[in-house]
Amino acid sequence: MSVSEAPKPAFRLSQLIYDSRYRSLTIQVVTLALFCLGLWWLGNNAYANLDKLGLTPDFGFLQTRAGYDIGETLIPYDSSSTHGRAALVGIFNTLLLAAMGCSTALVIGVLAGVLRLSKNWVVSKLMSFYVEGFRNVPLLLWIFLIFAIFTESRPPPNTFKPNADGIAENEMWLGAIASTNQGTFIPSLSFSTLGWVIWLTLALALVAVYFLAKYAKKIQSETGRIVPVLLPAIGIIVVPLVVAYFALSAISSKTEYTFVAVGAEQSMDLATYSEAIGRPDYCAIGSETGAVNGRRYIEEAEVNFRRRDFFGQSDAQSAFEQGTCNLIAVPVATAEAIAADLTEGLRNKAVAGVLTDRYMEGQAIEVSYPVMSPKGIPRFEGGGKISNPLIALWIALSLYTGAFIAETVRAGILSVSKGQTEAAAALGIRPNRLMQLVVLPQALRVIIPPLISQFLNLTKNSSLAIAVSYPDIRGTLGGITLNQTGRALECMLLLGIFYLALSLAISFVMNIYNNRMKLKER
Amino acid sequence: MKKTVFLGALTVAGLVAGVASAATLDDVKARGAMNCGVTTGLVGFAAPDANGVWEGFDVSVCRAVAAAVFGNGDAVEFVPTTGETRFTALASGEIDLLARNTTWTFSRDTDLKFDFVGVNYYDGQGFMVPKALGVSSAKDLDGATVCIQTGTTTELNLADYFRINNISYQPVPIQTNAEAQQQYLAGACDVYTTDASGLAATRATFEAPGDHILLPEIISKEPLGPLVRHGDNDWGDIAMWTLNALISAEELGITSANVAELSAAPTDNPEINRLLGTEGDLGAMIGLSADWARNAIAAGGNYGEIFEKNIGEATPIGLARGLNAQWTDGGLLYSPPFR
Numbered sequence: 001m002s003v004s005e006a007p008k009p010a011f012r013l014s015q016l017i018y019d020s021r022y023r024s025l026t027i028q029v030v031t032l033a034l035f036c037l038g039l040w041w042l043g044n045n046a047y048a049n050l051d052k053l054g055l056t057p058d059f060g061f062l063q064t065r066a067g068y069d070i071g072e073t074l075i076p077y078d079s080s081s082t083h084g085r086a087a088l089v090g091i092f093n094t095l096l097l098a099a100m101g102c103s104t105a106l107v108i109g110v111l112a113g114v115l116r117l118s119k120n121w122v123v124s125k126l127m128s129f130y131v132e133g134f135r136n137v138p139l140l141l142w143i144f145l146i147f148a149i150f151t152e153s154r155p156p157p158n159t160f161k162p163n164a165d166g167i168a169e170n171e172m173w174l175g176a177i178a179s180t181n182q183g184t185f186i187p188s189l190s191f192s193t194l195g196w197v198i199w200l201t202l203a204l205a206l207v208a209v210y211f212l213a214k215y216a217k218k219i220q221s222e223t224g225r226i227v228p229v230l231l232p233a234i235g236i237i238v239v240p241l242v243v244a245y246f247a248l249s250a251i252s253s254k255t256e257y258t259f260v261a262v263g264a265e266q267s268m269d270l271a272t273y274s275e276a277i278g279r280p281d282y283c284a285i286g287s288e289t290g291a292v293n294g295r296r297y298i299e300e301a302e303v304n305f306r307r308r309d310f311f312g313q314s315d316a317q318s319a320f321e322q323g324t325c326n327l328i329a330v331p332v333a334t335a336e337a338i339a340a341d342l343t344e345g346l347r348n349k350a351v352a353g354v355l356t357d358r359y360m361e362g363q364a365i366e367v368s369y370p371v372m373s374p375k376g377i378p379r380f381e382g383g384g385k386i387s388n389p390l391i392a393l394w395i396a397l398s399l400y401t402g403a404f405i406a407e408t409v410r411a412g413i414l415s416v417s418k419g420q421t422e423a424a425a426a427l428g429i430r431p432n433r434l435m436q437l438v439v440l441p442q443a444l445r446v447i448i449p450p451l452i453s454q455f456l457n458l459t460k461n462s463s464l465a466i467a468v469s470y471p472d473i474r475g476t477l478g479g480i481t482l483n484q485t486g487r488a489l490e491c492m493l494l495l496g497i498f499y500l501a502l503s504l505a506i507s508f509v510m511n512i513y514n515n516r517m518k519l520k521e522r
Numbered sequence: 523m524k525k526t527v528f529l530g531a532l533t534v535a536g537l538v539a540g541v542a543s544a545a546t547l548d549d550v551k552a553r554g555a556m557n558c559g560v561t562t563g564l565v566g567f568a569a570p571d572a573n574g575v576w577e578g579f580d581v582s583v584c585r586a587v588a589a590a591v592f593g594n595g596d597a598v599e600f601v602p603t604t605g606e607t608r609f610t611a612l613a614s615g616e617i618d619l620l621a622r623n624t625t626w627t628f629s630r631d632t633d634l635k636f637d638f639v640g641v642n643y644y645d646g647q648g649f650m651v652p653k654a655l656g657v658s659s660a661k662d663l664d665g666a667t668v669c670i671q672t673g674t675t676t677e678l679n680l681a682d683y684f685r686i687n688n689i690s691y692q693p694v695p696i697q698t699n700a701e702a703q704q705q706y707l708a709g710a711c712d713v714y715t716t717d718a719s720g721l722a723a724t725r726a727t728f729e730a731p732g733d734h735i736l737l738p739e740i741i742s743k744e745p746l747g748p749l750v751r752h753g754d755n756d757w758g759d760i761a762m763w764t765l766n767a768l769i770s771a772e773e774l775g776i777t778s779a780n781v782a783e784l785s786a787a788p789t790d791n792p793e794i795n796r797l798l799g800t801e802g803d804l805g806a807m808i809g810l811s812a813d814w815a816r817n818a819i820a821a822g823g824n825y826g827e828i829f830e831k832n833i834g835e836a837t838p839i840g841l842a843r844g845l846n847a848q849w850t851d852g853g854l855l856y857s858p859p860f861r
Contacts (some may be wrong), residue, residue: 047849067678068678068681068693069680069691071693071695079685151705151708154704154709157708160708182694281688306664308690324688375656376662376665377657377662377663377664377712388710440831465529469695469697471693475695479606480673480677480695483606483673483674483676486629486633488610
């Protein structure tokens with residue numbers, strides 16, 4: 001028995017064009033193929049031409065000696081580091097600038113956005129004046145303007161040096177802060193060798209506060225009772241820190257320190273050593289209390305010395321091995337071992353010995369103030385420095401992006417319907433709680449997505465740092481390294497990849513936050 | 523894919539450069555003017571005067587080459603370049619000759635694919651400080667803040683010198699000479715370092731030049747010279763021998779005042795005759811007219827005249843000849859013979 005089925009129409013090629021079922025697909029495939037072909041043509045052309053010019057990409061230069069110095073670094077770097085290291089210095093500077101800018105811009109933006117809606121006429125007009133002024137003038141002009149204000153209006157550091165009568169032209173603010181045309185000099189903190197315990201305590205306290213806040217929220221959503229968070233949180237952070245500080249200080253103020261000196265003989269003290277050697281180079285890790293007090297000790301002994309600050313042990317070690325340093329402060333307990341260790345590593349076959357001087361390490365945390373150098377070129381020693389380019393960029397980027405964020409925040413708040421606030425008010429919720437519990441949670445849904453773009457804008461705009469010579473990644477890898485090696489193609493490629501990766505990372509993190517905040521539909 | 527697009531954009535730049543480097547002399551002749559890269563403004567070396575006419579030591583080299591080609595020292599378009607843009611400008615064909623206080627180094631000659639055609643000024647890197655700083659030697663500069671033009675060899679010399687001498691310093695990178703001057707005068711840096719000739723030129727523009735001193739230390743060799751793209755040797759020869767003609771002219775006593783007279787008829791000195799084209803045909807060998815050297819010398823005078831007029835001791839810059847004297851006077855200027 002034969003069953004006759006309807007014959008299946010055979011597929012014909014012409015269907016690809018005449019059959020509406022396939023036609024749109026055909027067009028898309030052909031377009032994609034042409035597009036890829038076009039890209040391949042461009043790419044192949046570029047490679048062929050670059051090859052002809054002898055410009056094939058080669059990233060070997062990242063491993064070669066950079067040879068230039070960078071004014072501001074967050075990680076150890078000197079002129080004998082590699083170009084790769086210089087790029088890393090730039091990356092950290094960019095990250096610092098972006099982090100500082102984003103956080104301040106957010107605070108400024110939220111404040112200005114809320115205040116622009118204020119019922120107080122003066123406040124709201126002032127805020128619209130700020131927003132319109134900043135977002136309608138190019139960022140570069142603001143950077144130049146603020147930088148010019150700092151370099152032109154601030155006095156040079158030498159005006160802080162007292163003259164023969166002991167009177168200086170300019171006095172430091174509170175005796176601790178000096179704003180000059182080279183930068184602002186501020187006090188810095190130094191930690192004892194057990195300083196990490198304090199950081200650990202702080203971290204644990206912050207975790208505890210996080211869980212307290214979570215608990216308070218849970219109680220509130222279950223029972224409606226509001227658990228106070230602020231005061232307990234302050235207590236949780238401050239009390240353990242104070243306890244840790246005093247406990248550690250009790251140990252460190254009894255820890256004896258001494259000096260290990262290259263070329264020192266048996267039972268020599270600092271004065272005889274410095275007489276023998278001329279002018280010792282004192283090398284210290286700037287953030288260690290023992291080292292800072294060691295410097296103080298040498299100054300009080302009125303010994304002529306030069307100081308160098310390092311970031312870490314390995315840097316100082318290599319400086320010793322190369323002979324640029326010959327004096328270091330160490331705990332008495334390990335002094336002999338360190339001296340033996342150094343003697344082994346020294347390049348010029350000298351012997352390191354322990355001096356007879358003794359002093360106490362000091363408190364767990366000590367403040368190091370900037371002071372005018374007594375001899376040589378007038379400059380500030382000790383403490384920290386925020387350079388003018390960094391300040392100018394920070395202020396300009398924050399204020400500029402803050403103006404855009406303010407508008408975003410204002411739009412977000414206005415998007416919450418009036419009925420919501422009126423209903424909440426009818427329930428007797430007070431105005432500040434109303435903003436916190438009713439308006440902001442709903443406004444955030446609208447605010448966060450454009451906020452991500454603003455953060456990305458600020459991060460990319462930080463590359464304008466080149467205008468005021470702040471050594472960000474554009475200034476090191478894309479500036480000096482590019483100039484010195486002539487590897488424009490490679491440098492620009494790496495720059496592009498870095499900014500792309502950073503932007504994607506920021507939007508990734510912000511999108512997680514956005515997903516947590518957006519309306520949950522169940 | 524992003525990479526290919528990027529490379530594609532680069533291709534265009536590459537192609538432009540490729541075309542421009544074919545035969546520079548023909549391009550220049552077709553254009554009717556030579557494009558010459560100079561500084562953005564360094565008095566004595568290259569700066570526009572009150573009427574906007576460029577003048578200076580480097581500018582004179584440009585004018586001499588233009589005169590050799592066109593017989594007219596004004597057939598030059600001056601293109602101001604910064605330390606960062608100068609090499610790109612030359613490589614891309616935007617300029618035909620770069621005469622901009624550029625140090626002749628191995629990697630610039632080879633890796634960056636340029637040809638230096640000679641040395642028009644033997645320089646060295648120095649330091650300028652205010653007298654009030656109370657410093658008399660670079661060894662006393664420990665802890666100083668130093669203004670430095672970024673993207674130059676001076677940046678590397680500075681790092682090396684301070685490292686060797688175990689001196690700490692704080693670099694303040696800046697882009698142009700004008701910016702450096704402003705920062706230095708405002709006191710944002712204690713020291714300004716660049717080529718000693720540049721320092722002298724900068725100091726000459728100060729309101730009170732006497733308040734600033736140049737420290738005695740010269741920390742590097744900086745042979746400054748004009749350069750052209752690698753690969754067009756004909757054009758390179760023209761620039762090189764024009765520079766040599768200016769140097770030889772001083773040696774042979776040919777000046778802008780007597781060049782017309784000397785080239786009117788053959789003289790007793792065959793070398794002068796060959797140089798000025800009254801004997802032999804050296805001009806034809808490099809594709810120029812017979813009176814090319816005469817035109818080059820007439821445009822601004824011989825090397826000595828150019829030096830004295832722009833940066834010599836009678837000018838505010840006040841530089842002595844020093845290393846830049848003729849070899850017969852104990853200097854380093856030594857032109858190969860014209861034969």
